Amino acid sequence: xxxxxxxxxxxxxxxxxxxxxxxxxxxxxxxxxxxxxxxxxxxxxxxxxxxxxxxxxxxxxxxxxxxxxxxxxxxxxxxxxxxxxxxxxxxxxxxxxxxxxxxxxxxxxxxxxxxxxxxxxxxxxxxxxxxxxxxxxxxxxxxxxxxxxxxxxxxxxxxxxxxxxxxxxxxxxxxxxxxxxxxxxxxxxxxxxxxxxxxxxxxxxxxxxxxxxxxxxxxxxxxxxxxxxxxxxxxxxxxxxxxxxxxxxxxxxxxxxxxxxxxxxxxxxxxxxxxxxxxxxxxxxxxxxxxxxxxxxxxxxxxxxxxxxxxxxxxxxxxxxxxxxxxxxxxxxxxxxxxxxxxxxxxxxxxxxxxxxxxxxxxxxxxxxxxxxxxxxxxxxxxxxxxxxxxxxxxxxxxxxxxxxxxxxxx
Amino acid sequence: xxxxxxxxxxxxxxxxxxxxxxxxxxxxxxxxxxxxxxxxxxxxxxxxxxxxxxxxxxxxxxxxxxxxxxxxxxxxxxxxxxxxxxxxxxxxxxxxxxxxxxxxxxxxxxxxxxxxxxxxxxxxxxxxxxxxxxxxxxxxxxxxxxxxxxxxxxxxxxxxxxxxxxxxxxxxxxxxxxxxxxxxxxxxxxxxxxxxxxxxxxxxxxxxxxxxxxxxxxxxxxxxxxxxxxxxxxxxxxxxxxxxxxxxxxxxxxxxxxxxxxxxxxxxxxxxxxxxxxxxxxxxxxxxxxxxxxxxxxxxxxxxxxxxxxxxxxxxxxxxxxxxxxxxxxxxx
Ligand SMILES: Nc1ncnc2c1ncn2[C@@H]1O[C@H](COP(=O)(O)OP(=O)(O)OP(=O)(O)O)[C@@H](O)[C@H]1O
Ligand SMILES: [Mg+2]
Numbered sequence: 001x002x003x004x005x006x007x008x009x010x011x012x013x014x015x016x017x018x019x020x021x022x023x024x025x026x027x028x029x030x031x032x033x034x035x036x037x038x039x040x041x042x043x044x045x046x047x048x049x050x051x052x053x054x055x056x057x058x059x060x061x062x063x064x065x066x067x068x069x070x071x072x073x074x075x076x077x078x079x080x081x082x083x084x085x086x087x088x089x090x091x092x093x094x095x096x097x098x099x100x101x102x103x104x105x106x107x108x109x110x111x112x113x114x115x116x117x118x119x120x121x122x123x124x125x126x127x128x129x130x131x132x133x134x135x136x137x138x139x140x141x142x143x144x145x146x147x148x149x150x151x152x153x154x155x156x157x158x159x160x161x162x163x164x165x166x167x168x169x170x171x172x173x174x175x176x177x178x179x180x181x182x183x184x185x186x187x188x189x190x191x192x193x194x195x196x197x198x199x200x201x202x203x204x205x206x207x208x209x210x211x212x213x214x215x216x217x218x219x220x221x222x223x224x225x226x227x228x229x230x231x232x233x234x235x236x237x238x239x240x241x242x243x244x245x246x247x248x249x250x251x252x253x254x255x256x257x258x259x260x261x262x263x264x265x266x267x268x269x270x271x272x273x274x275x276x277x278x279x280x281x282x283x284x285x286x287x288x289x290x291x292x293x294x295x296x297x298x299x300x301x302x303x304x305x306x307x308x309x310x311x312x313x314x315x316x317x318x319x320x321x322x323x324x325x326x327x328x329x330x331x332x333x334x335x336x337x338x339x340x341x342x343x344x345x346x347x348x349x350x351x352x353x354x355x356x357x358x359x360x361x362x363x364x365x366x367x368x369x370x371x372x373x374x375x376x377x378x379x380x381x382x383x384x385x386x387x388x389x390x391x392x393x394x395x396x397x398x399x400x401x402x403x404x405x406x407x408x409x410x411x
Numbered sequence: 412x413x414x415x416x417x418x419x420x421x422x423x424x425x426x427x428x429x430x431x432x433x434x435x436x437x438x439x440x441x442x443x444x445x446x447x448x449x450x451x452x453x454x455x456x457x458x459x460x461x462x463x464x465x466x467x468x469x470x471x472x473x474x475x476x477x478x479x480x481x482x483x484x485x486x487x488x489x490x491x492x493x494x495x496x497x498x499x500x501x502x503x504x505x506x507x508x509x510x511x512x513x514x515x516x517x518x519x520x521x522x523x524x525x526x527x528x529x530x531x532x533x534x535x536x537x538x539x540x541x542x543x544x545x546x547x548x549x550x551x552x553x554x555x556x557x558x559x560x561x562x563x564x565x566x567x568x569x570x571x572x573x574x575x576x577x578x579x580x581x582x583x584x585x586x587x588x589x590x591x592x593x594x595x596x597x598x599x600x601x602x603x604x605x606x607x608x609x610x611x612x613x614x615x616x617x618x619x620x621x622x623x624x625x626x627x628x629x630x631x632x633x634x635x636x637x638x639x640x641x642x643x644x645x646x647x648x649x650x651x652x653x654x655x656x657x658x659x660x661x662x663x664x665x666x667x668x669x670x671x672x673x674x675x676x677x678x679x680x681x682x683x684x685x686x687x688x689x690x691x692x693x694x695x696x697x698x699x700x701x702x703x704x705x706x707x708x709x710x711x712x713x714x715x716x717x718x719x720x721x722x723x724x725x726x727x728x729x730x731x732x733x734x735x736x737x738x739x740x741x742x743x744x
Contacts (some may be wrong), residue, residue, distance in 0.1 A: 005532040009518070016520045016561075127629050242516035246577070249510045250533040252503060 006260025007267065010234050012041045014268060019230040019305030024272045028223035029279060032216055036284055048078040051136045054095070054103035056088050062111025063178050067150065067185040069124070072142040074105070084205040087148060095125050102126035102136035114151055115177070142189045144215070150184035157184075217367035218340035220273060221360050224302060227272045228265055228310040232323050234313040235261045254406050258398060265307035273299045291370050294377040298366035301387040305359050308394035315401045332361040343368075359390040359406035418506045432457040433585050433616040434479065438488035441474050451488070456618060456633075458584075461611050463627035464620040465729060466637035467741050472620040473513055475637070479618070480510050480548055493584055498703050509583030513590050513620075515570045516577070519563035523554050523573050526562060527580065534581035538564040551606070552576040568599025575603065585616045592626065595648045604630065624729035635644060636733060645734050658684060659701040660731040661724050663708070664693045668717030676711050680704065693721075697734055716744045 014020050017307040022221070025354045057071065059065040087094065091103045105123040113120045124140055127133040148159045157180045158173065238244045247257060277295070280286040288295045313326045337351075338360025344352040355361045366383030370406065416480040434456035441449040448725040457461045464472045477483040479490055479499040481488055489496055515525050518659040552572040562570060575591060578721040588607065589643045592600045607630060611617055621627055627634045628648050635645040644651060665673055670692050677687040677696060682704045698704045701724050712719050723733070733741045 002535075007520075009529045012525070013518060014519050096684065169517055242512040242514040243518060245477075245482055246510065246512055246516035246530075247533065248482055249505055249508065250530070251505055252533060254476065 002250075003115065003256050003260040003263060006247075006257065007264035008251070010231055010261060010264035011267065013234045014231045014264070017230040017233070019233075020262040023223070023229050024268065025275060027226065028219055028272065028276055031223070032219045032276060032279060033283070035215050035219065036212050039215065045221045050075075050140075051077060051101040051132050052099065053078040053089060053136055053140070054083050054087075054100040055080050056083065056091065057104060059106050059110040062106075062109075063153055063181060064111035064114050064151065065106045067181060068106065068143060068147050070185060071146050071336040072140065075139045075143065078102075079136055088383075091278045092125055095127065096177050100138065101130075104140055117155075145280050147185070150181055155178035158161040203206075211285050212280065212284040213368065213372045214343060215341075216276070216286045217364055217371065218335070220276040220367075221279075221302065221338065221363045222335035222340045223272065223276070223311065224269050224306040224330060224363075225334065227325055228306060228313070229268055229324060231261075231265050231268055231328050232310050232314040232317075232327065233320070234264075234321065235311070236317055239314070240320075254402060255399065258395075258402055261314070262304075262307040262311055262395075265310040266303040269303040270299060270307045273303060288367075289373050289378050290354060290374060294370050294375075294380045295367065295389060297377065297384050298370075298380050298387075301366070301384040301391075302363045305363075305391045305394070306386045308391045308398065309359075310362075311398040312394050315398050315405070319332060334358050337361065339364050358388055424539070430457045430459060431493075432456070432617060433460075433463075434490065434492055435489040436475075436479070436488070439475065439477060439478055439490060440487035441471075441483060441486050442486055447640050448574060449478070449485075452637070453488075453637050454642065454643050454645055456616060458616050459611070459614055460632040461607065461619060461630050462633045462635060463631040464618070464635050465622065465624060465627040465733075465741070466620075467622055467733075467739075469635040469639070470622075471640040472637060473639075476510070476589050476618070476620060478648075480587060481505060482509060498688055507584050509578035509581065509586045509645050510580045511575050511586065511588040511591050513593070515574050517562050517570065517573060520561055522559050522561055523549065523565075524558040525653050526573065530577045531580045535605055536549070536581065543590075548579060549552040549578040551579070554603070558585075566599075568602070570598060571595050571603065575606070577721040579610070583615070585618065586610065588617060588619045590620055590621075590622070592621070592623070611656070624733075624741060628729060634729065636736070638733070638737050644732065651729060655697065655727045655731045655735045657698045658699060658727060658731065658735070659724055660727065660734070661696045661698060661701055661705075661722065663696065663719055664695055664721040665712065666718050668715050670694060670714070673712065673715055673717055676715065677708060680707050680711070682707075685734050685738055687734055687738065689740055695730075695734060695740055698732055 053072065055069060059070070065347045069080070072078060081100065082093065083094070083100075083103075091105075094100050095103050103125040105125070107120065110120055122140075122144070124137065126137050128137065131261070154177055158177045158369065161176065162173070167176065192234070196370055227332070238247070238375060244257075248254070248397065252260070277288050277299070281288050312321060313330065317326060337355045338344075338358040339355050342362060344355045344361060344364075347355065362383040366380045366387075369383070370381040429464075429737075432455050434454075437454060439449055439452040452471070452475055454462070465473065466472055474483065476602070478485045479492065479497060481497050481504050490497050491497070492504045493507045496508065497504050514691050518529070524545060527548055528541065531541045531545055534601070546555075547560050548658065552575060554569060554573060554576070557565070557569065562573065565573070571591060575588070576589075578586060591607075592603055595603075602616070604626065607619065609616060617630075619630060620625075631648070633645065633647055634651060636643050636651070670688055674686045674688055674694055677683050677694070682699045683696055684699065687695045689695060695707075705722070709719060730741055733739070
C-alpha cells in the first residue's frame with residue numbers, strides 16, 4: 001500500500017516538472033513524426049508518394065548492377081521493388097496496369113561488359129506518355145549517368161594506381177576496382193535508411209523494414225530513457241534532501257522505497273509507450289495491433305527494465321547534472337548499439353553481436369518480430385525474457401548500492 | 412581560588428527516577444571511518460519530559476538521534492524507546508517516534524497539504540482519519556491559509572513549522588527534534604519553542620538537540636551536554652550551573668591588539684580560570700571574582716597598548732559550564 005502511495009507521489013511531482021511534458025510527450029512525438037516523414041513515410045504505401053519501380057536483375061552477382069540498384073534506391077522519385085519470378089514474367093502487364101510505374105531489366109553479363117568497356121544499357125519498360133512515366137525514366141537516366149561517371153572514375157583510378165605499382169594478380173586488380181567503384185558510387189548518395197533496408201527486401205510485398213516500422217519502435221525504445229529523467233530527478237532529490245531519511249523513519253522498508261519509485265517509473269514509461277504506439281499505429285500504419293498481446297508483453301517488459309535503469313541512474317548519481325548526463329549517455333549508447341536507428345542486420349556481424357548485448361536491441365527485436373516479421377507471442381518470449389534478466393541484474397545492483405547508502409550514510 | 416562544587420555526574424546514573432522511562436540509551440557508539448562520531452553515550456529520558464542534547468557543531472547530536480531513529484546502526488551499545496530496542500524492534504520504535512530532521516525534509520514542489528497527506532499515508536493513516544489529522548496539523552502549525560501553494564515558496568520559518576508538523580501526524584509518543592530553530596527569524600523561533608512546550612504539556616516526550624544554550628535552558632527538564640562524540644555532563648540546569656560554582660563569566664571586546672596574545676597574558680593572571688577566543692574575536696573569561704580581577708585585566712591591556720571596548724559580566728550559565736569543562740566556547744569550533 002505504501003508502495004503505491006510513494007509511486008503516486010512521484011507521479012504527482014513528475015507532472016509538476018516541465019521536463020516531463022517535453023521528454024515524455026512532445027519530443028518523442030515530434031521525433032517520430034519528422035524522422036518518419038523525412039525518411040519517406042509509412043509502412044503502407046499510403047503516404048509514400050514515390051513511384052514504384054520494378055528492378056529485375058539478370059546479372060545477380062555483378063558488382064556494377066549492385067551499384068546501379070543502390071543508386072536507384074537512393075532516388076527520391078522512385079521506390080524500388082524486386083518482383084518475384086512469377087511477377088517478372090508478367091512485368092509489361094504490371095507496368096501497364098500501374099502496379100509499377102516502370103521496370104528496369106538488367107541483362108546478364110551487364111557488369112562484366114561495362115567493366116570491359118563495352119557499352120550496354122539496361123532495358124526499361126515504361127509508358128513514356130504519362131507524366132509519372134517520364135519522371136521514372138528521368139530518375140533511371142540520372143542513376144544511369146551517375147553509374148557511368150562512377151565507372152569512369154573507378155577505371156581511371158585503377159589505371160593510375162596500376163601505373164605506379166602493378167597488381168599482383170587479376171583478383172587483386174578486380175578487388176581494387178570494385179572498391180573504387182563502390183567509393184565512387186557512394187559519393188553520389190547521402191545514405192538514407194530506405195536504400196539499405198530495401199536492399200534486404202527481396203520480395204515485392206510485406207515483411208519489410210520500412211522507415212516507419214524501424215523508427216516508430218526505435219524512437220519509442222530510445223525515448224524510454226529520456227522519459228525517465230524527470231522522475232529520476234524526483235528520486236535523486238529525495239536522496240539528497242532529508243526526505244529519504246524521513247521516509248526511513250516511517251514503516252516503509254528500503255526495498256519498499258525502491259519498489260515504489262520503480263513502480264512510478266514503469267508506470268510513466270508505460271504511458272509513454274501507449275502514446276507512441278498509438279501514434280505509430282494511427283499516423284503511420286505501423287501494425288502494432290497485429291498481435292496486441294505480444295506487443296503488450298514487450299511494452300511491459302520494456303517499461304519494467306527501463307524502471308530498473310532509472311533507479312540505477314538515480315542511485316548512482318552524485319550530483320543533479322549526473323542524472324541528466326547518465327541518462328543521455330545511456331540513451332545514445334543503447335539506441336545506437338541497440339539498433340533503434342537502423343536495423344542491426346545491416347551493420348555487419350561484429351556490430352550486430354555487440355548490439356545484441358544491449359537490452360534495447362532486444363526490445364526492438366520484440367517489437368519488430370511482431371510489426372515487421374508478423375510473428376506472434378512465441379516470438380517475443382525470448383526478447384521479453386532477456387529484458388527481464390537485465391531487470392533482475394540492474395535491480396540487484398540498485399538494491400546493493402541503496403542498502404549501502406542507507407545503512408552507512410543517508411546521502 | 413576556584414573549586415569545582417559538583418563533579419560531572421556519571422553518565423547513565425543521571426536521573427532519579429520519578430516516572431517510567433521513555434528513552435533509555437546505553438553505551439551507544441558510532442564511527443565513520445576514522446571519526447568517532449559518538450562514543451559510549453548513555454542517558455535516560457522519563458516519559459513526559461523534555462531533554463536537550465546541547466553541543467557545538469560536530470558534537471554527535473545528529474548521529475545520536477539517527478541511531479535512536481533506527482536510521483543508523485550503532486557500532487556498539489543499544490537503546491530502548493518505550494521499551495522497544497532500536498536494534499531488534501525497529502518497526503515498533505518507528506511507530507512510537509516522530510522525527511523532525513535537522514534539514515527541511517519536505518517535497519518543495521508539493522503543497523503543504525499534499526506533503527501532509529503523503530506523509531500521513533506513509534505513517535498508515537487513511538480516509539477521514541487522515542483528512543482530519545491533516546487539518547489539525549495545518550491548524551497547529553498555522554498554515555491553514557497557505558495549504559495550497561508549493562512549499563518552495565514558503566519562508567524559512569514556515570518550512571520549519573511544516574517540517575515539525577509532519578512529524579506529529581501519527582501522534583507519536585516520543586518526538587525527536589534536531590535543531591528545529593536553525594536559521595529562522597526570532598518570531599518563528601518563539602512560535603516553535605512555544606509549540607514544543609505545548610506538545611509537552613499534552614504529554615509528549617521530547618528529545619531536543621540544539622547548540623543554543625538559551626533554548627536548552629528554557630525548554631528542558633534535563634540537559635545533556637555533548638562534545639566530540641561524548642556526553643561530558645548531564646543534569647538539570649541548576650545542577651549544571653553549580654559545576655562552575657561561584658565563577659563569573661566575562662565577555663570582553665578588545666582592539667589594537669592580537670586577541671590571542673592578550674588571551675595568553677590574561678590566562679596567566681591569578682583568578683582567571685579559563686579564557687576562550689570567540690569567532691568574532693571577542694574573548695570569554697571564567698574568573699573567580701570579577702570585581703577583583705577587572706582592574707588587572709585593564710592593566711594588562713594598557714601594558715600591551717590595547718583598548719578594551721566592551722565588558723559584559725554574566726551570571727553562571729550553560730555557556731560557562733561548557734567553557735569550564737572543555738576550555739572552549741559552545742559556538743566556536
Ligand atoms: N555520514 C557521515 N559520514 C562521515 N562522517 C560523518 C557522517 N555523519 C556525521 N559525521 C561526522 O560525525 C561527527 C558528528 O556529526 P553530527 O552530525 O552527529 O554532529 P552534530 O552534533 O549533529 O553537529 P551539528 O550541530 O553541526 O549538526 C562529525 O565529525 C561529522 O563530521
Ligand atoms: Mg546535527
